[in-house]
Amino acid sequence: MMIFSPRSLWRVLQILAPAVLLLAAREGRAQVTVRGTVVVGQTGEPVPNANVAVAGTRVGTQTNDQGEFTLRVPGPNDTLVVTRLGYAPSRLPLRGQTLVTVRLERTAVVLSEIVTVGYGTQKRSDITGSVTSINQERLENKPNVNVAQALEGALPGVNVTTSGAGAEQTIDIQIRGRNSISASTAPLVVVDGIPYNGSLSELNPNDIQSIEILKDASSTAIYGARGSNGVILVTSKRGTEGKPTVSYSGYVGSANYTNVPRLMNAQEFADFKCVRINAGANCSTALTATEQKNLAAGVNTNWLDVAMRTGKTQQHDVSVRGGSTDTKYFLGGSYLGVDGIGLGDRIDRLTVRANLDQKLWSWLNIGTNTQVSDMDRGGRAATFESAFFANPLLTPYDANGNIAVVPWPEDPVTTNPLDALNAVDDDVNKRLFSSNYLRLTVPRVKGLTFTMNGGLDVATREQATYWGLNTNTGRSVNGQSSVANTDRTDWTWENILRYQRGFGKHNLDFTGLLSRQGSDLEVNGVNGTGYPNDVLNFRSTVPLLATPVASVTQYNLVSQMGRLNYGFDERYLATFTVRRDGYSGFGANNKYGVFPSAALAWNAANEKFFPWKHAVNTLKVRLTYGQNGNQAIRPYQTLAQLDDRSYLNGDTPAAGYIPVSLGNPNLKWETTTSGNLGVDLGLWNDRVHATLDAYRANTRDLLLRRTISSVHGITSITQNIGKTANKGIELQLSTINVDRNGTRGGFRWQSDFNISANRNRIVDLYGDATDDLANGWFIGQPIDVNYSYKFAGIWQVADSALAASFGAKPGWVRIQDTNGDGKIDPTDRTLIGSLQPDYIAGLQNSFRYRGFTLSAYVYTVQGVTRSNILLGTNQVFSDVRRNTVFRQYWTRANPIDTYPENSNVSNPLSVPFYEDASFVRLRDLSLSYDLPRTFASRLGASSARVYVNGRNLKTWTKWTGLDPELSNQRAIPLERTVTGGINVTF
Structure with missing residues (x-):
């Protein structure tokens, strides 16, 4: 039985057809x-x-x-x-x-899915090596003067040390400890694919999109001869498709010192001097006329206070980004001005960046990432070394209010710590850094691209200083000048062939590289003395005596590299890399080195049989092994060298030369062979993410200077000798502790924690299992050690007889008789504590609620022992011309066991005083508020944030010096800063 007849169907179609056609149209x-x-x-x-x-x-x-x-x-x-x-x-x-x-909006701990790995990018899930990334919030929402400040304590295995404070802080970076004894341990820095030979302080943190750290042999092997100390990859921001987005960020802040040791005041100094030179009851005889006069007048100069001020910092950034399908751009400009807490300490930095990506045709793209910077470091800061030593009975200014050129007439050699403020000083550094590319998608070959990179880094630095008659340095020579112009040009040319293709469950990614690099450094200058007046100084006045200075340094590199990444079903991953480098600076017999590596990884959580998929979304095991080099010597070190010793033959100048080094055509790279075992774990949709790595590295062919017979007039030669070993463990943990799943109103608490421990030791030095006492190098011990006599307290009156047997007296430093032979001699020196930290850790907690975000970042270095030079007993000179820190001294009435009597001879062997330099520091504390979008829109903005930040607010330590992190304890103190800022996007 038919439900519809042909005629009835036709009538239905007649009715429905117009409606169907109308809807389709x-x-x-x-x-x-x-x-x-x-x-x-x-x-x-x-x-x-x-x-x-x-x-x-x-x-x-x-x-x-x-x-x-x-x-x-x-x-x-x-x-x-x-x-x-x-x-x-x-x-x-x-x-x-x-x-x-x-x-x-993030609801879990999500690390950037696309990661820069050198000569390309990869999905994080496909990475086989040890690669870690910095949170972009630490770059954009913190007042970082130096990019390296964002790395401090934030990543496991990356030790960032503020070794020098001031307007432009000195920051040292070490990745996974130290492999080399005397060569550089600084990592290679690559900006937008081009090796960067400048200071990170010249980069604007707000221009940076991401920073990746390559740590193990597999990830760093692509950089071959320069990768053994790790690699820092910096990628700048790029344009995006869409209407132009304009952003402004700026902050202003003030700074004061965190800690200054208490020095002796005027009366304490006078009393100290009286006792030290045994003046007895008539202490006035110990003081010079100027000291007596000023003491009677109540002069009490705190030279550290005189040399410091309230520091000021400001930075302003404006950027615009946008583009179309074919053209994308990012333009940015930045100004940074810092007046440090030290008088005269300042920097001004201007940077302009233009990043452009242009698609010319569907198969051809070109682009540039270019930064122009101008950094002015002009002006000399007050000399804090002198301020720590300066006599509190002297005055910094003369009767006319000018800086006193000779503050102590009885001792004209003593320099006023403010003396440098009178010097005329210019120091300007201009830099053009440009990374440019041409990318060709090869027609008819799917997945094949060819990229040609061209990098140019041109820097000029003009330095000129004049010490006039109003300075202690210049008055004795009628003015002294130093002028130096430094021009450096680095260039890079790379040809990269990359093939990416998937075949079912198989994925191939091959990268081939042919690269050439060159560097040309020229320094030209002149030093002069004897000027008729201070009016024109070095700018146009001709000195009586001018000595030219000139040098030229050039080197070239040529490299080939191949890397193959293979993945099967997103479960099994493998990476194989080999790089060959040639360096003009090495010996004729070893110009080239080959550095291979291999890595395997297993995404266990992607297996069908994996039983805990409901909780574990990521479980990846990584294993890597390979070799890297350390390009550790300057050019020309393999050649025999002569030094100028020109002389006068009567009235006629004659050329003269003496040998200063022997050539060694066999010099080559230090080579590090290392292995890494790592695990990546993600739980509950990455609400908890952890990375654990353990590594071991062995370095051979160390570049060391070996002592030889002086028959040639030369006492040492550089050779490839010696071995070291290095191992460590690292943990990084990121968690979302609380998440109410709201958009703006919900409460969210996120934590980021990392901890790392590293141990290095010297395996061999000269092939004869002999220690090098002169340099403090010991087989089986860390590279850097404390080696000295050991302080064992103070000899007391009750121990007078025993003290006499050691040639000492009550009140003198007691030295530990390490070998127990009843005498103190160099064999009693021993290892004291460790300069190598037991561990380094950092913890950041962020709390967000209703647009407010409170963030606290704490980091710590534990297990470090250092000599505190401020406690030295013999630094005031025998006639006490220098000040020192205030402390209690041993006396018969006060028989303490911590510090000797106030005497020139109470510490005859100058035994240093070691202290625990471990510390915990509240590095950053910030509070920010994201304005409601409805309110921001009234201002014409799509988003706006205001914040206040405190840096170095508190340090917990047993160290009694200036700061446990600073390398010089008589320098500009570490700053405590409070900053307010705003970020707005239109």
């Missing part, structure tokens, strides 16, 4: 193409692999590595639903828009 007319970018809510960081779908349909796509997508939607008023693991879903009504930006 309407659908065709309504479909539109939407292009957009998915970014992280506050930082603007692209979100790759996000799912973009049209609500209520099956229409959808995914974002690419730059967070970009293109989607043809059914209608102009549809709603997009954007989702990504670790982020809160976002719904965006189009309302006719065809160019959109979608912002996702």
Whole structure:
């Protein structure tokens, strides 16, 4: 039985056909193409692999590595639903828009999915080596004068030390400890793919998109001869598709010192001097006329206070980014001005950045990442070494209020700590750093690209200083000048062939490199003395005696590299790398070195049989092994060298030379062979993420200077000898402790913790198992050690007879008889404590509620023992011309056991005083507020944030010196800063 007859069907179609055709036509007319970018809510960081779908349909796509997508939607008023693991879903009504930006808020600990690994990028899940990234918030939402400050204590295995304070802090970076004894341990820095030979202080932190640290042999092997100390990859911000986005960030702040040891005041100094030179009851005879006069007048100069002020800091950044499908741009300008807490200590930095990516055709892209910077370090700071030693009975200014040139007439050699403020000083550094590329997608060969990179780094530094008659330095020679112009040009040319292709469950990624690099450094200058007056100084006046200074240094590198990444079903991963480097600075017999590596990884959580998928979303085990080099010597060190000893033959100048070094054509790279075992763990959709790494490294062919017979007039020669071993363990843990899943109103508490421990030791020095006492190098011990006589207290009156047997008296330093032979001689010197930390750790907690974010960052270094030079007993000179820290001395009435009597002879062997230099520091404490978007929109802004930040607010330590981190304890103190700032995006 037929339900419909042919005639009835025809009638139904006649009725429905117009409606169907109308709907089809309407659908065709309504479909539109939407292009957009998915970014992280506050930082603007692209979100790759996000799912973009049209609500209520099956229409959808995914974002690419730059967070970009293109989607043809059914209608102009549809709603997009954007989702990504670790982020809160976002719904965006189009309302006719065809160019959109979608912002996702993080709900879990999500590290950047796309990671720079050198000569390309990779998904983090595909990485086989040990690579760690800095949180972008530490770059943008903290007042970092130096990029390196953002790394301090933030990453496991990366030891960042503020070794010098001031307007431009001196910051040392060491990755995974020390492998070399005498060669540099600084990591290689690569900016936008080009090796960077400058200071990180010349980079603007707000221009930086990401920083990755390559730590193990597999990840650093692509840099071959320079990778053994680790690699820092810096990637600057790039343009995004969409309408222009203008951002402003700025802050102002003030600074004061965190700690200054108490020095003796005027009366204490006078009493100290009286006792030290045995003046007896008539102490006035111990003082000079100037000291007596000033003591009677109540002069009491705190030279450290005189040399310091309240520091000021300000930075202003403006940037604009945007672009179209074919053109993307980022333009930025920045000004930084810092007046340090030391008088005369200052820097001014201007930077301008232009990053451009242009698609010329579907198969050809070009681009540039260029920064121009101008850093002015002009002006001399007060000399804090002198301020620590300066006599409190002297005055800094004369009767006319000018800086006293000779503050102590009886001792004209003594220099006023403010003397340098009178010097005329210019110091300007201009720099052009440009990384440029041409990328060709090879037609007809899917997945094959060719990239040509060209890097240019041109820097000039003009330094000129004049010490006039109003300075102690210049008055004795009628003015003294020093002028030096430094020009450096580094260039890089790279050809990179990359093939990426997936075959079912197989993925191949091959990178081939041919690279050349060169460097040319020229220094030209002149030193002069004897000027007719101070009016024109070094700028145009000709000195009586001028001595020219000139040098030229050049070197070249040539490299080839191949890297193969293989992945199967996102479960099994392998990386194989080999690099060959040639360096002009090495000996004729060893110009080239080859550095291979291999890495394996297993994504266990992706296995079908994995039993804990409901809780564990990431479980990856990594194993790497390989070799790196340390390009550890300057050019020309392999050649025999002569030094100028020109002389006068009567009235005629004659050339003369003497040998200063012997050549060694066999010199080559130090080579480090290392292995790494790592585990990456993600729990509950990455709400908890942990990374654990353990490593071991062995370095051979150390570049050391070996003592030889002086028959040639030369006492040493550089050779490849010696071995070291290095091992360590690292843990990084990030957690979302509380998350109420709200958007703006919810409470969120996130923690980031890292801890690392490293141990190094010397395995061999000269092949004969002999220690080098002169340099303090010991087989089986760390590279850096404390080796000295050991302080064992103070000889007391009751021990007079025993003290006499050691040639000492009550009140003198008691030295430990280490070998128990009843006498004190050099064989009693021993190792004391360790300069190598037991561990380094950092902890950051962030609390967010209703737009407020409170962040506290604490880091610690534990297990370090150092000599405190401020406690030295023999630094005031025999006639007491220097001040020292205030302390209690041994006397018969006060028989303490911690410090000897006030005498020139109470510490005859100058035994140093060691202290625990461990510390815990509250590095950053910040409070920020994100203005409601409705309020920000009234200002014409899409987002706005205000914040206040305190840095170095508190340090807990047993160290009694200036600071346990600073290398010089008589220098500008570490600053405590309070800063207020604002970030606005329009």
